[in-house]
Amino acid sequence: MKISVTDKFLWDIYKFLNGAGEAVNFMLQRPTMGNFLPGPKNPIYRKYRSAKNKRRFNNLIYYLKKRGYVSVKNLQGRQGLILTKEGIGRALKASFALEERERRKDGKWVMIIFDIPQNHKKARNLLRSILKNLGYKLLQQSVWVSPYDISKRTEELLQLHYLERYVKIFLIQELSGEI
Secondary structure, eight states: OOOOHHHHHHHHHHHHHHTTTOHHHHHHSOSOGGGOEESTTSHHHHHHHHHSOHHHHHHHHHHHHHHTSEEEEEETTEEEEEEOHHHHHHHHHHHHHHOOOOBOTTOOEEEEEEOOOGGGHHHHHHHHHHHHHHTOEEEETTEEEESBSOHHHHHHHHHHTTOGGGEEEEEESOOOSOO
């Protein structure tokens, strides 16, 4: 599936900064050299600068800053990008479009049950969006299921958006009926 240059760039930054994909640890830290993408000597900068001219690359960075996906900071005398919470969310959403999902080898299904209070409508909508993007299907109201091996990714995103207290995750043996 083809994704936009913006999404691809954010995903490349995310992968670079988080190696193993530990988004939660990254978000809980203050900006340090460990979660900081250094400037023009970085391979990601070179990749996108060579694919585009300098002006188009600068426009991309300006767009990302304006949308709140990245911030530009000076740390230890060097300028670089820091991926914001919104940027991580957008990068992870882009990754869903890129990745191939595999069914669980044990044949079990992941089931999510959530109960978010009425006065947290934005959180409920965010959770539904996350579940749809991950490949979950609605079984009934507030109950979602997936045959894919995405438990770890689900937990990461729930922690990233502080939704884990509203959610219970189960592994179920079988699912009767069609989805």
